[in-house]
Amino acid sequence: MSLVSLRLQKEIKMDTPAVDSQRVDRNRPLIRISDFDFSYGDKQALFDINMDIAEHKVTAFIGPSGCGKSTLLRCLNRMNDLIESARINRGKVEVNGVDIYDERVDATELRKRIGMVFQKSNPFPKSIYENVIYGLRIQGIKKKSQLDETVERCLKGAALWEEVKDRLDTSGLSLSGGQQQRLCIARAMAVGPEVLLMDEPCSALDPVATAKIEELIHELKNDYTIVIVTHNMQQAARVSDQTAFFYMGNLIEMNATDQIFMSPDKEQTEAYISGRFG
Amino acid sequence: MSPSKTVVRESMEKSLFGKSTKSKVVERLVFALFRLSTYFVLLCAATIFVDIVYKGGKTVFRSEFPFLNVEFLSDSPQTLHVFEHQGRKYEMSDSKFRSFREGIDEPIVTETYAYSGGGIWPCIAGTLLLVAGAMIIAMTLGVLSAIFLSEYSRPGKILNAVRLSILNLAGVPSIVFGIFGMGMFVLAFGWNVSLIAGWFTLAFMVLPIIISASEESMRAIPQGMRDASFALGATQWTTIRTNVLPYAMPGILTSSIIGVARVAGETAPIMFTAAYALRDQLPWEGLERWYDLFFQGVMALPYHIYVVSAKIPQNEYTSRMQYGTAFVFLFIIAAIALSSILLRIRMRKKYRW
Numbered sequence A: 001m002s003l004v005s006l007r008l009q010k011e012i013k014m015d016t017p018a019v020d021s022q023r024v025d026r027n028r029p030l031i032r033i034s035d036f037d038f039s040y041g042d043k044q045a046l047f048d049i050n051m052d053i054a055e056h057k058v059t060a061f062i063g064p065s066g067c068g069k070s071t072l073l074r075c076l077n078r079m080n081d082l083i084e085s086a087r088i089n090r091g092k093v094e095v096n097g098v099d100i101y102d103e104r105v106d107a108t109e110l111r112k113r114i115g116m117v118f119q120k121s122n123p124f125p126k127s128i129y130e131n132v133i134y135g136l137r138i139q140g141i142k143k144k145s146q147l148d149e150t151v152e153r154c155l156k157g158a159a160l161w162e163e164v165k166d167r168l169d170t171s172g173l174s175l176s177g178g179q180q181q182r183l184c185i186a187r188a189m190a191v192g193p194e195v196l197l198m199d200e201p202c203s204a205l206d207p208v209a210t211a212k213i214e215e216l217i218h219e220l221k222n223d224y225t226i227v228i229v230t231h232n233m234q235q236a237a238r239v240s241d242q243t244a245f246f247y248m249g250n251l252i253e254m255n256a257t258d259q260i261f262m263s264p265d266k267e268q269t270e271a272y273i274s275g276r277f278g
Numbered sequence B: 001m002s003p004s005k006t007v008v009r010e011s012m013e014k015s016l017f018g019k020s021t022k023s024k025v026v027e028r029l030v031f032a033l034f035r036l037s038t039y040f041v042l043l044c045a046a047t048i049f050v051d052i053v054y055k056g057g058k059t060v061f062r063s064e065f066p067f068l069n070v071e072f073l074s075d076s077p078q079t080l081h082v083f084e085h086q087g088r089k090y091e092m093s094d095s096k097f098r099s100f101r102e103g104i105d106e107p108i109v110t111e112t113y114a115y116s117g118g119g120i121w122p123c124i125a126g127t128l129l130l131v132a133g134a135m136i137i138a139m140t141l142g143v144l145s146a147i148f149l150s151e152y153s154r155p156g157k158i159l160n161a162v163r164l165s166i167l168n169l170a171g172v173p174s175i176v177f178g179i180f181g182m183g184m185f186v187l188a189f190g191w192n193v194s195l196i197a198g199w200f201t202l203a204f205m206v207l208p209i210i211i212s213a214s215e216e217s218m219r220a221i222p223q224g225m226r227d228a229s230f231a232l233g234a235t236q237w238t239t240i241r242t243n244v245l246p247y248a249m250p251g252i253l254t255s256s257i258i259g260v261a262r263v264a265g266e267t268a269p270i271m272f273t274a275a276y277a278l279r280d281q282l283p284w285e286g287l288e289r290w291y292d293l294f295f296q297g298v299m300a301l302p303y304h305i306y307v308v309s310a311k312i313p314q315n316e317y318t319s320r321m322q323y324g325t326a327f328v329f330l331f332i333i334a335a336i337a338l339s340s341i342l343l344r345i346r347m348r349k350k351y352r353w
Ligand SMILES: Nc1ncnc2c1ncn2[C@@H]1O[C@H](COP(=O)(O)OP(=O)(O)OP(=O)(O)O)[C@@H](O)[C@H]1O
Pocket: A040, A043, A045, A063, A064, A065, A066, A067, A068, A069, A070, A071, A072, A083, A085
């Protein structure tokens, strides 16, 4: 953890004296969201979110459609910067003690540290090889051996290597839906993030492909901190360590996944999980 | 089979076999109308093409080797001399006639026809130069503004106003661009009648087409492609360069095909800004400094057609020139369009999404 935080601080070029205290504070979460209010124009989408996301854990966001899961997820790597009307009204998001909305933070550097996989798989219309190394190419890395190594490592990491190793130069779009999504995961891994944000990564996939991705998430947990948005309760129960339930822009409840699914504190959570609304 | 079933079957047949003939007749008539109008359009187009190819072909092609009228394609327009000498009838361009006359003592009586001899090489060269320069300017300006409009600008009143004015600009008649170009580039900037004045005038004329088409094709690229790139740590410009422009290129090229056809084809914008009716030197001949190239007028195919068909007395000899020029002109535009289409197909294959 201290190594990661050091790296993050170096990348984001922040000078904080907090490094030592971090090394001591072993229980400190990787991501801390505090008093966070967010709106699109006049429409407030998130209300007073407080949340800790632990390192090397899978955190699931659940809740009915439109409750702000994707919005919060996209706030974690500042993808919402790209939306014209997006405003943060209050609060902050800290990653390893660094406020990512600090004006000194370079959002592009942040996004290299906090990768994202989207609901609709979106490989580039380039070869599989080029897809994986895109993040390195744009950093100007040209060394063939390094690129080759990255491709193999990331495709293996995304459990796709065996299926595509003989056709790395075919288009990423020629893969099946599930393979495309794993390619997107490999592509996100290639830039070496600590965190992977996944927004309903399986919603367009069949059960077999979904099972593969879930299996993959289990393995990725060793190296990455994962935040996953899902509409599938079973999936949340299967893959996540902690679960957060949102409703209309509010974080209703967050707890260990077992706890949430076995004996939720809040009535609303119980109702949602048991399928009585939403 | 029970009786009730038979009844059902009968009524079924009645409704399905549709005895109502009226709607069918209307259907047929309407369909025939559509078909006829399509055929009519085809017929018109075919008539024009066949006419030009047939008549122009007589000027451009020859029945014996090298099968092409080399003089027509490589010489400058000249006066044609038609005369009889020792019982034979001759048709000769001015330069040939002069050397022919050298060796003959007796005086020759000739009829002369302006612009009807020689060829159209300076017009071909001029048109190619005009198209190349205007398209470079138009594509550069057009694609850059399209990038701004589609990727950087914030939606709002100003943007809508900009879009609307671009749209309106597309409807401005080309003669207005011609007058504008003359006022602005030829007179105010003091560029005189020159290639560069023609370039900018033509470029401004096609700019609206190129901007709207390029913007359209950039906006057609799924947001997911951009998101993916941003999420991998790309800056906006990197994203545009690597993930928007390449995929928009086929669409941009399509717009450029239309642009090329217009730039090459319009007479009005160049008649006051760039075109000479007749110029002895080729554009690259007799330059004192390299940039003098830009500041000279040129001959151009559409203007040449206009001159030989409207500015001089008409006869069978000028008509040959007109059709020959029109044929070459069509051929050049078709060739440019074809190569852009091939390029576009190749790009489509490379980036399929
Ligand atoms: N770009 C945007 N501009 C304006 N409002 C937005 C935008 N994106 C989302 N919203 C609004 O913010 C609220 C939260 O949306 P969000 O996409 O975060 O929901 P979600 O929980 O991810 O829903 P789903 O499960 O359907 O994906 C919704 O009411 C939505 O209409």
